[in-house]
Amino acid sequence: MTGKRYVARDTHVASRLMGGEMMIMSTRDSTLFTLNGVASVIWEAADGKTPLDEIVTEQICKEYDVAPEQAMMDAETLVEQLAGHGIMIVSDQQIAPRENSEVHPK
Amino acid sequence: MQTGLMHEMGVRALRLGIPMAVQLDITYRCNERCVHCYLDHDDHGEMTTSEIEGLLDQMADAGVFFLTISGGEILLRKDFFHILEYARKKSFCVKLKTNALLIGEKEAERIRSLAVESVQVSIYSHRPEVHDAITKVPGSLERSINAIRFLQEHGLHVIIANVLMVQNFGDYPGVRALAAELGVQCTIDPTITPMMDGNRAILNMGIDRKSLAEVFQDTALVAEMPELCGVPLTPDEEVLDSTPCSAGHTACYVSPYGDVYPCVQFPYPTGNVRKEKFLDIWNYSPQMNEVRSITIRDLTNCSVCVHGGSCTRCPGLAFMEGNMRGPSTADCEKSFARTGIPSENLKRKMSSSPSLVQICV
Numbered sequence: 531m532t533g534k535r536y537v538a539r540d541t542h543v544a545s546r547l548m549g550g551e552m553m554i555m556s557t558r559d560s561t562l563f564t565l566n567g568v569a570s571v572i573w574e575a576a577d578g579k580t581p582l583d584e585i586v587t588e589q590i591c592k593e594y595d596v597a598p599e600q601a602m603m604d605a606e607t608l609v610e611q612l613a614g615h616g617i618m619i620v621s622d623q624q625i626a627p628r629e630n631s632e633v634h635p636k
Numbered sequence: 637m638q639t640g641l642m643h644e645m646g647v648r649a650l651r652l653g654i655p656m657a658v659q660l661d662i663t664y665r666c667n668e669r670c671v672h673c674y675l676d677h678d679d680h681g682e683m684t685t686s687e688i689e690g691l692l693d694q695m696a697d698a699g700v701f702f703l704t705i706s707g708g709e710i711l712l713r714k715d716f717f718h719i720l721e722y723a724r725k726k727s728f729c730v731k732l733k734t735n736a737l738l739i740g741e742k743e744a745e746r747i748r749s750l751a752v753e754s755v756q757v758s759i760y761s762h763r764p765e766v767h768d769a770i771t772k773v774p775g776s777l778e779r780s781i782n783a784i785r786f787l788q789e790h791g792l793h794v795i796i797a798n799v800l801m802v803q804n805f806g807d808y809p810g811v812r813a814l815a816a817e818l819g820v821q822c823t824i825d826p827t828i829t830p831m832m833d834g835n836r837a838i839l840n841m842g843i844d845r846k847s848l849a850e851v852f853q854d855t856a857l858v859a860e861m862p863e864l865c866g867v868p869l870t871p872d873e874e875v876l877d878s879t880p881c882s883a884g885h886t887a888c889y890v891s892p893y894g895d896v897y898p899c900v901q902f903p904y905p906t907g908n909v910r911k912e913k914f915l916d917i918w919n920y921s922p923q924m925n926e927v928r929s930i931t932i933r934d935l936t937n938c939s940v941c942v943h944g945g946s947c948t949r950c951p952g953l954a955f956m957e958g959n960m961r962g963p964s965t966a967d968c969e970k971s972f973a974r975t976g977i978p979s980e981n982l983k984r985k986m987s988s989s990p991s992l993v994q995i996c997v
Contacts, residue, residue, distance in 0.1 A: 541645075548652065555729045557729065560754075562645070
Protein backbone atom coordinates (compact mmCIF):
# COMPACT_ATOMS: atom_id res chain seq x y z
CA MET A 531 0.00 0.00 0.00
CA THR A 532 1.73 3.18 -1.14
CA GLY A 533 -0.92 5.95 -1.21
CA LYS A 534 -2.58 7.58 1.76
CA ARG A 535 -5.65 5.90 3.18
CA TYR A 536 -8.40 7.70 5.01
CA VAL A 537 -10.90 6.26 7.44
CA ALA A 538 -14.23 7.53 8.75
CA ARG A 539 -16.86 6.13 11.05
CA ASP A 540 -20.00 5.13 9.15
CA THR A 541 -23.01 7.30 9.95
CA HIS A 542 -25.19 4.30 10.79
CA VAL A 543 -23.46 3.57 14.06
CA ALA A 544 -23.72 4.58 17.69
CA SER A 545 -20.63 4.42 19.84
CA ARG A 546 -19.45 5.16 23.33
CA LEU A 547 -16.24 4.57 25.23
CA MET A 548 -16.94 2.43 28.27
CA GLY A 549 -14.16 1.49 30.64
CA GLY A 550 -11.48 1.98 27.99
CA GLU A 551 -13.27 -0.06 25.33
CA MET A 552 -15.38 1.33 22.53
CA MET A 553 -18.90 -0.07 22.33
CA ILE A 554 -20.31 0.25 18.83
CA MET A 555 -23.75 -0.62 17.56
CA SER A 556 -24.64 -0.77 13.90
CA THR A 557 -28.06 0.84 13.65
CA ARG A 558 -28.64 -1.04 10.40
CA ASP A 559 -29.02 -4.40 12.12
CA SER A 560 -28.40 -3.70 15.84
CA THR A 561 -25.17 -5.69 15.80
CA LEU A 562 -22.96 -4.82 18.74
CA PHE A 563 -19.15 -4.59 18.53
CA THR A 564 -16.45 -3.83 21.07
CA LEU A 565 -12.98 -2.48 20.36
CA ASN A 566 -10.00 -2.72 22.68
CA GLY A 567 -8.08 0.37 23.76
CA VAL A 568 -5.75 0.59 20.74
CA ALA A 569 -8.53 0.01 18.24
CA SER A 570 -10.64 2.58 20.09
CA VAL A 571 -7.95 5.21 19.46
CA ILE A 572 -8.19 4.55 15.72
CA TRP A 573 -12.00 4.62 15.88
CA GLU A 574 -12.00 7.98 17.64
CA ALA A 575 -9.43 9.43 15.25
CA ALA A 576 -11.28 8.24 12.13
CA ASP A 577 -12.48 11.65 11.03
CA GLY A 578 -12.11 11.12 7.28
CA LYS A 579 -9.44 13.80 7.09
CA THR A 580 -6.46 12.34 8.95
CA PRO A 581 -4.55 9.66 7.00
CA LEU A 582 -4.38 6.28 8.69
CA ASP A 583 -0.58 6.28 8.77
CA GLU A 584 -0.67 9.60 10.63
CA ILE A 585 -3.14 8.21 13.16
CA VAL A 586 -0.81 5.27 13.69
CA THR A 587 2.40 7.27 14.03
CA GLU A 588 0.97 10.20 15.97
CA GLN A 589 -1.45 8.44 18.25
CA ILE A 590 -0.74 4.71 18.43
CA CYS A 591 3.05 4.64 18.34
CA LYS A 592 3.38 7.56 20.75
CA GLU A 593 0.98 6.03 23.23
CA TYR A 594 1.78 2.32 22.95
CA ASP A 595 5.05 0.40 22.81
CA VAL A 596 4.70 -1.04 19.32
CA ALA A 597 6.86 -1.03 16.19
CA PRO A 598 5.48 1.35 13.53
CA GLU A 599 5.41 -1.32 10.80
CA GLN A 600 3.56 -3.77 13.01
CA ALA A 601 1.17 -1.08 14.19
CA MET A 602 0.44 -0.06 10.60
CA MET A 603 -0.23 -3.66 9.56
CA ASP A 604 -2.56 -4.18 12.51
CA ALA A 605 -4.34 -0.91 11.79
CA GLU A 606 -4.84 -1.87 8.14
CA THR A 607 -6.31 -5.21 9.19
CA LEU A 608 -8.58 -3.56 11.73
CA VAL A 609 -10.03 -0.95 9.39
CA GLU A 610 -10.62 -3.55 6.69
CA GLN A 611 -12.47 -5.71 9.20
CA LEU A 612 -14.56 -2.79 10.38
CA ALA A 613 -15.29 -1.81 6.78
CA GLY A 614 -16.31 -5.42 6.15
CA HIS A 615 -18.88 -5.07 8.93
CA GLY A 616 -20.16 -1.85 7.36
CA ILE A 617 -19.27 0.37 10.29
CA MET A 618 -16.21 2.14 8.83
CA ILE A 619 -15.46 3.73 5.49
CA VAL A 620 -11.98 3.35 4.02
CA SER A 621 -10.91 5.43 1.06
CA ASP A 622 -7.80 6.63 -0.74
CA GLN A 623 -9.29 10.11 -0.67
CA GLN A 624 -10.44 12.30 2.18
CA ILE A 625 -13.98 11.49 3.26
CA ALA A 626 -16.34 14.43 3.55
CA PRO A 627 -18.21 14.80 6.85
CA ARG A 628 -21.77 13.57 6.66
CA GLU A 629 -24.86 13.96 8.76
CA ASN A 630 -24.38 12.69 12.37
CA SER A 631 -20.63 12.64 12.09
CA GLU A 632 -19.52 16.13 13.06
CA VAL A 633 -19.30 15.59 16.77
CA HIS A 634 -16.55 13.40 18.09
CA PRO A 635 -18.04 10.53 20.11
CA LYS A 636 -16.88 10.31 23.69
CA MET B 637 -23.13 -14.19 21.07
CA GLN B 638 -24.96 -10.90 20.55
CA THR B 639 -26.84 -11.41 23.80
CA GLY B 640 -23.54 -12.25 25.48
CA LEU B 641 -21.93 -9.01 24.38
CA MET B 642 -24.96 -7.01 25.46
CA HIS B 643 -24.90 -8.76 28.84
CA GLU B 644 -21.19 -8.05 29.15
CA MET B 645 -21.86 -4.40 28.38
CA GLY B 646 -24.49 -4.27 31.11
CA VAL B 647 -22.18 -5.93 33.62
CA ARG B 648 -19.42 -3.47 32.80
CA ALA B 649 -21.76 -0.49 33.08
CA LEU B 650 -22.93 -1.77 36.47
CA ARG B 651 -19.36 -2.24 37.68
CA LEU B 652 -18.34 1.21 36.48
CA GLY B 653 -21.52 2.92 37.67
CA ILE B 654 -22.39 4.15 34.18
CA PRO B 655 -25.96 5.13 33.27
CA MET B 656 -25.85 3.08 30.10
CA ALA B 657 -29.52 3.60 29.15
CA VAL B 658 -31.71 6.66 29.61
CA GLN B 659 -35.28 7.30 28.61
CA LEU B 660 -35.83 10.97 27.93
CA ASP B 661 -39.41 12.13 27.57
CA ILE B 662 -39.29 15.37 25.62
CA THR B 663 -42.98 16.20 26.08
CA TYR B 664 -46.05 14.89 27.85
CA ARG B 665 -48.31 16.57 25.30
CA CYS B 666 -50.06 14.08 23.08
CA ASN B 667 -52.39 13.98 20.10
CA GLU B 668 -54.06 10.83 21.43
CA ARG B 669 -55.94 10.42 24.70
CA CYS B 670 -55.42 6.75 25.44
CA VAL B 671 -57.75 5.53 28.13
CA HIS B 672 -54.97 3.78 30.08
CA CYS B 673 -52.30 6.49 29.85
CA TYR B 674 -50.45 7.35 33.07
CA LEU B 675 -49.56 10.90 32.03
CA ASP B 676 -51.05 14.34 32.45
CA HIS B 677 -50.85 15.85 28.96
CA ASP B 678 -50.58 19.52 29.90
CA ASP B 679 -47.29 21.33 29.39
CA HIS B 680 -45.97 22.38 32.80
CA GLY B 681 -42.78 23.92 31.43
CA GLU B 682 -40.90 21.58 29.14
CA MET B 683 -37.15 21.87 28.80
CA THR B 684 -36.16 24.20 25.97
CA THR B 685 -34.16 23.09 22.97
CA SER B 686 -30.94 24.43 24.44
CA GLU B 687 -31.65 22.81 27.81
CA ILE B 688 -32.09 19.46 26.07
CA GLU B 689 -28.90 19.98 24.08
CA GLY B 690 -27.05 20.70 27.30
CA LEU B 691 -28.52 17.60 28.89
CA LEU B 692 -27.52 15.45 25.89
CA ASP B 693 -23.97 16.81 26.18
CA GLN B 694 -23.90 15.83 29.84
CA MET B 695 -25.39 12.40 29.19
CA ALA B 696 -22.84 11.66 26.46
CA ASP B 697 -20.04 12.66 28.85
CA ALA B 698 -21.58 10.43 31.53
CA GLY B 699 -21.37 7.44 29.17
CA VAL B 700 -25.04 7.06 28.23
CA PHE B 701 -25.21 4.82 25.16
CA PHE B 702 -28.87 3.87 24.67
CA LEU B 703 -31.17 6.88 24.49
CA THR B 704 -34.90 6.29 24.22
CA ILE B 705 -36.74 9.43 23.16
CA SER B 706 -40.35 9.17 24.22
CA GLY B 707 -43.35 11.16 25.46
CA GLY B 708 -46.23 12.13 25.11
CA GLU B 709 -46.04 12.27 21.37
CA ILE B 710 -42.48 13.19 20.46
CA LEU B 711 -43.31 14.67 17.06
CA LEU B 712 -45.50 17.30 18.68
CA ARG B 713 -42.32 19.15 19.60
CA LYS B 714 -41.45 21.44 16.72
CA ASP B 715 -37.76 20.91 17.49
CA PHE B 716 -38.07 17.11 17.46
CA PHE B 717 -35.81 16.58 14.44
CA HIS B 718 -33.31 19.08 15.77
CA ILE B 719 -33.14 17.13 19.07
CA LEU B 720 -32.87 13.84 17.21
CA GLU B 721 -30.11 15.12 14.97
CA TYR B 722 -28.24 16.51 17.95
CA ALA B 723 -28.55 13.20 19.78
CA ARG B 724 -27.22 11.29 16.79
CA LYS B 725 -24.32 13.69 16.43
CA LYS B 726 -23.51 12.80 20.01
CA SER B 727 -23.44 9.18 18.85
CA PHE B 728 -26.24 7.87 21.06
CA CYS B 729 -27.97 4.68 20.02
CA VAL B 730 -31.41 6.25 19.66
CA LYS B 731 -34.71 4.43 20.02
CA LEU B 732 -37.98 6.28 19.45
CA LYS B 733 -41.40 5.68 20.97
CA THR B 734 -44.30 7.27 19.10
CA ASN B 735 -47.91 6.80 18.07
CA ALA B 736 -46.67 7.70 14.56
CA LEU B 737 -49.72 9.81 13.70
CA LEU B 738 -47.44 12.59 12.45
CA ILE B 739 -45.07 10.36 10.49
CA GLY B 740 -45.48 10.57 6.73
CA GLU B 741 -43.06 9.53 4.03
CA LYS B 742 -40.89 12.64 4.51
CA GLU B 743 -40.60 12.13 8.27
CA ALA B 744 -39.83 8.43 7.83
CA GLU B 745 -37.06 9.27 5.40
CA ARG B 746 -35.62 11.83 7.82
CA ILE B 747 -35.71 9.36 10.70
CA ARG B 748 -33.94 6.82 8.54
CA SER B 749 -31.29 9.31 7.47
CA LEU B 750 -30.54 9.98 11.14
CA ALA B 751 -29.84 6.27 11.67
CA VAL B 752 -32.27 5.61 14.48
CA GLU B 753 -31.93 2.11 15.91
CA SER B 754 -35.64 1.38 16.26
CA VAL B 755 -39.06 2.99 16.27
CA GLN B 756 -41.71 1.63 18.61
CA VAL B 757 -45.31 2.34 17.66
CA SER B 758 -48.26 1.68 19.97
CA ILE B 759 -51.00 -0.41 18.34
CA TYR B 760 -53.85 -1.62 20.55
CA SER B 761 -55.85 -3.64 18.08
CA HIS B 762 -56.02 -4.62 14.43
CA ARG B 763 -59.65 -3.41 14.48
CA PRO B 764 -60.16 0.35 14.08
CA GLU B 765 -63.22 0.36 16.31
CA VAL B 766 -61.15 -1.01 19.21
CA HIS B 767 -57.87 0.84 18.63
CA ASP B 768 -59.54 4.18 17.95
CA ALA B 769 -61.80 3.81 20.99
CA ILE B 770 -58.68 3.38 23.17
CA THR B 771 -56.79 6.34 21.62
CA LYS B 772 -60.00 8.39 21.34
CA VAL B 773 -58.83 9.56 17.91
CA PRO B 774 -60.96 8.41 14.97
CA GLY B 775 -58.80 7.12 12.13
CA SER B 776 -55.74 6.72 14.35
CA LEU B 777 -55.21 3.03 13.54
CA GLU B 778 -55.14 3.68 9.83
CA ARG B 779 -52.73 6.59 10.26
CA SER B 780 -50.40 4.61 12.52
CA ILE B 781 -50.38 1.66 10.13
CA ASN B 782 -49.62 3.94 7.18
CA ALA B 783 -46.71 5.39 9.14
CA ILE B 784 -45.41 1.93 9.99
CA ARG B 785 -45.44 1.13 6.27
CA PHE B 786 -43.43 4.27 5.51
CA LEU B 787 -40.93 3.47 8.26
CA GLN B 788 -40.65 -0.14 7.23
CA GLU B 789 -40.21 0.76 3.56
CA HIS B 790 -37.29 2.98 4.55
CA GLY B 791 -35.64 0.02 6.20
CA LEU B 792 -36.22 1.06 9.80
CA HIS B 793 -36.54 -1.46 12.60
CA VAL B 794 -40.16 -1.02 13.68
CA ILE B 795 -41.65 -2.57 16.80
CA ILE B 796 -45.38 -2.65 17.42
CA ALA B 797 -46.05 -2.33 21.15
CA ASN B 798 -49.36 -3.90 22.12
CA VAL B 799 -50.48 -3.09 25.65
CA LEU B 800 -53.12 -5.52 26.82
CA MET B 801 -56.13 -4.30 28.75
CA VAL B 802 -59.73 -5.25 29.23
CA GLN B 803 -60.77 -3.30 26.12
CA ASN B 804 -58.49 -5.13 23.66
CA PHE B 805 -57.49 -8.40 25.29
CA GLY B 806 -58.91 -10.71 22.62
CA ASP B 807 -57.18 -8.84 19.81
CA TYR B 808 -53.53 -9.57 20.43
CA PRO B 809 -53.42 -12.47 17.93
CA GLY B 810 -54.82 -10.03 15.35
CA VAL B 811 -52.17 -7.45 16.22
CA ARG B 812 -49.47 -10.08 15.88
CA ALA B 813 -50.86 -11.10 12.49
CA LEU B 814 -50.89 -7.44 11.45
CA ALA B 815 -47.25 -7.07 12.52
CA ALA B 816 -46.34 -10.16 10.51
CA GLU B 817 -48.15 -8.78 7.48
CA LEU B 818 -46.30 -5.46 7.85
CA GLY B 819 -42.99 -7.28 8.36
CA VAL B 820 -42.32 -5.72 11.76
CA GLN B 821 -41.68 -6.98 15.28
CA CYS B 822 -44.44 -7.11 17.90
CA THR B 823 -44.23 -7.00 21.68
CA ILE B 824 -47.08 -7.63 24.08
CA ASP B 825 -47.26 -6.13 27.55
CA PRO B 826 -50.04 -6.76 30.07
CA THR B 827 -48.80 -4.04 32.45
CA ILE B 828 -50.96 -1.02 33.18
CA THR B 829 -49.04 1.63 35.11
CA PRO B 830 -50.67 3.88 37.72
CA MET B 831 -50.81 7.60 36.94
CA MET B 832 -47.59 9.41 37.80
CA ASP B 833 -49.48 11.37 40.47
CA GLY B 834 -50.26 8.09 42.20
CA ASN B 835 -53.86 7.72 41.00
CA ARG B 836 -54.46 3.99 40.62
CA ALA B 837 -57.94 4.10 39.07
CA ILE B 838 -56.69 3.12 35.60
CA LEU B 839 -55.43 -0.19 36.99
CA ASN B 840 -59.03 -1.37 36.68
CA MET B 841 -58.36 -1.66 32.97
CA GLY B 842 -55.76 -4.36 33.55
CA ILE B 843 -56.62 -7.86 32.38
CA ASP B 844 -57.80 -10.33 34.98
CA ARG B 845 -55.94 -13.34 36.39
CA LYS B 846 -57.53 -15.81 33.95
CA SER B 847 -56.63 -13.70 30.92
CA LEU B 848 -53.10 -13.20 32.21
CA ALA B 849 -52.68 -16.97 32.53
CA GLU B 850 -53.94 -17.37 28.96
CA VAL B 851 -51.21 -15.04 27.73
CA PHE B 852 -48.45 -16.80 29.63
CA GLN B 853 -49.69 -20.23 28.54
CA ASP B 854 -50.02 -19.23 24.87
CA THR B 855 -47.47 -21.35 23.03
CA ALA B 856 -47.52 -18.89 20.14
CA LEU B 857 -46.07 -16.26 22.48
CA VAL B 858 -43.87 -18.21 24.86
CA ALA B 859 -40.97 -20.14 23.38
CA GLU B 860 -39.48 -21.49 26.61
CA MET B 861 -42.72 -22.66 28.20
CA PRO B 862 -41.32 -25.26 30.64
CA GLU B 863 -38.63 -22.85 31.81
CA LEU B 864 -40.97 -19.87 32.10
CA CYS B 865 -43.92 -21.66 33.60
CA GLY B 866 -42.22 -24.37 35.60
CA VAL B 867 -41.89 -24.53 39.37
CA PRO B 868 -39.41 -21.75 40.29
CA LEU B 869 -36.22 -22.44 42.18
CA THR B 870 -35.98 -20.97 45.66
CA PRO B 871 -33.64 -17.96 45.49
CA ASP B 872 -30.08 -18.84 46.47
CA GLU B 873 -27.46 -16.60 48.12
CA GLU B 874 -26.30 -15.24 44.76
CA VAL B 875 -29.85 -14.24 43.84
CA LEU B 876 -30.43 -12.70 47.27
CA ASP B 877 -27.34 -10.53 46.84
CA SER B 878 -28.33 -9.39 43.36
CA THR B 879 -30.15 -6.19 42.49
CA PRO B 880 -33.82 -6.10 41.50
CA CYS B 881 -33.50 -4.42 38.08
CA SER B 882 -31.47 -1.90 36.11
CA ALA B 883 -33.40 1.14 37.42
CA GLY B 884 -30.90 3.42 39.14
CA HIS B 885 -28.08 0.98 38.47
CA THR B 886 -27.44 1.29 34.74
CA ALA B 887 -30.59 3.13 33.68
CA CYS B 888 -32.70 6.12 34.55
CA TYR B 889 -35.44 8.39 33.25
CA VAL B 890 -35.63 12.14 32.65
CA SER B 891 -39.00 13.89 32.36
CA PRO B 892 -39.75 16.83 30.01
CA TYR B 893 -39.30 19.10 33.03
CA GLY B 894 -35.83 17.82 33.84
CA ASP B 895 -36.84 15.62 36.75
CA VAL B 896 -34.65 12.54 37.07
CA TYR B 897 -36.16 9.27 38.27
CA PRO B 898 -34.71 5.76 38.48
CA CYS B 899 -37.11 4.69 35.70
CA VAL B 900 -40.15 5.95 33.83
CA GLN B 901 -42.18 3.51 35.92
CA PHE B 902 -40.49 4.52 39.19
CA PRO B 903 -41.52 8.12 40.02
CA TYR B 904 -39.18 8.61 42.97
CA PRO B 905 -37.68 12.09 42.51
CA THR B 906 -33.90 12.05 42.67
CA GLY B 907 -33.07 15.53 41.33
CA ASN B 908 -33.65 17.96 38.50
CA VAL B 909 -31.17 18.72 35.72
CA ARG B 910 -32.23 22.36 35.73
CA LYS B 911 -30.75 22.68 39.20
CA GLU B 912 -27.97 20.08 39.24
CA LYS B 913 -25.67 18.34 36.80
CA PHE B 914 -27.02 15.06 35.45
CA LEU B 915 -23.94 13.16 36.60
CA ASP B 916 -24.11 14.66 40.09
CA ILE B 917 -27.69 13.44 40.43
CA TRP B 918 -26.69 10.04 39.09
CA ASN B 919 -23.69 9.70 41.39
CA TYR B 920 -24.67 11.53 44.55
CA SER B 921 -28.44 11.79 44.87
CA PRO B 922 -29.35 10.17 48.22
CA GLN B 923 -32.56 8.89 46.63
CA MET B 924 -30.72 7.31 43.70
CA ASN B 925 -28.25 5.73 46.10
CA GLU B 926 -31.08 4.46 48.26
CA VAL B 927 -32.58 2.68 45.24
CA ARG B 928 -29.13 1.39 44.36
CA SER B 929 -28.53 -0.02 47.82
CA ILE B 930 -31.46 -2.43 47.68
CA THR B 931 -30.78 -6.10 47.00
CA ILE B 932 -33.29 -8.93 46.73
CA ARG B 933 -32.34 -9.83 50.31
CA ASP B 934 -33.73 -6.49 51.51
CA LEU B 935 -37.16 -7.02 50.03
CA THR B 936 -39.98 -7.72 52.41
CA ASN B 937 -41.99 -10.74 51.25
CA CYS B 938 -39.99 -11.20 48.03
CA SER B 939 -36.76 -12.30 49.74
CA VAL B 940 -38.58 -15.30 51.20
CA CYS B 941 -40.82 -15.90 48.20
CA VAL B 942 -40.27 -18.87 45.93
CA HIS B 943 -40.54 -16.50 42.96
CA GLY B 944 -37.76 -14.26 44.33
CA GLY B 945 -35.25 -15.37 41.73
CA SER B 946 -37.48 -15.50 38.68
CA CYS B 947 -40.10 -12.82 39.27
CA THR B 948 -40.30 -9.77 37.00
CA ARG B 949 -40.91 -7.63 40.10
CA CYS B 950 -40.84 -3.95 39.17
CA PRO B 951 -39.47 -1.84 42.03
CA GLY B 952 -41.25 1.18 40.55
CA LEU B 953 -44.64 -0.50 40.69
CA ALA B 954 -43.81 -1.59 44.24
CA PHE B 955 -42.94 2.02 45.06
CA MET B 956 -46.26 3.19 43.63
CA GLU B 957 -47.94 0.50 45.72
CA GLY B 958 -46.42 2.14 48.79
CA ASN B 959 -43.04 0.53 49.44
CA MET B 960 -40.06 0.24 47.09
CA ARG B 961 -38.85 -2.69 49.17
CA GLY B 962 -42.22 -4.36 49.03
CA PRO B 963 -43.88 -6.55 46.44
CA SER B 964 -45.36 -5.40 43.17
CA THR B 965 -48.72 -7.13 43.15
CA ALA B 966 -49.00 -6.83 39.36
CA ASP B 967 -45.82 -8.92 39.08
CA CYS B 968 -47.01 -11.34 41.78
CA GLU B 969 -50.04 -11.87 39.55
CA LYS B 970 -47.76 -12.54 36.56
CA SER B 971 -45.71 -15.07 38.52
CA PHE B 972 -48.93 -16.76 39.64
CA ALA B 973 -50.27 -16.77 36.08
CA ARG B 974 -47.05 -18.33 34.78
CA THR B 975 -46.65 -21.03 37.37
CA GLY B 976 -49.91 -21.46 39.25
CA ILE B 977 -47.99 -20.91 42.49
CA PRO B 978 -49.04 -17.88 44.54
CA SER B 979 -46.36 -15.50 45.77
CA GLU B 980 -45.88 -14.75 49.46
CA ASN B 981 -47.65 -11.45 48.89
CA LEU B 982 -50.64 -13.09 47.22
CA LYS B 983 -50.85 -15.73 49.97
CA ARG B 984 -50.94 -12.94 52.53
CA LYS B 985 -53.59 -11.05 50.62
CA MET B 986 -55.68 -14.20 50.20
CA SER B 987 -55.45 -15.08 53.88
CA SER B 988 -56.34 -11.56 54.97
CA SER B 989 -59.38 -11.37 52.70
CA PRO B 990 -62.34 -12.52 54.79
CA SER B 991 -64.54 -14.86 52.87
CA LEU B 992 -67.38 -14.47 55.35
CA VAL B 993 -68.71 -11.43 57.07
CA GLN B 994 -69.37 -12.11 60.70
CA ILE B 995 -72.52 -10.52 61.95
CA CYS B 996 -72.76 -10.00 65.67
CA VAL B 997 -76.18 -9.71 67.19
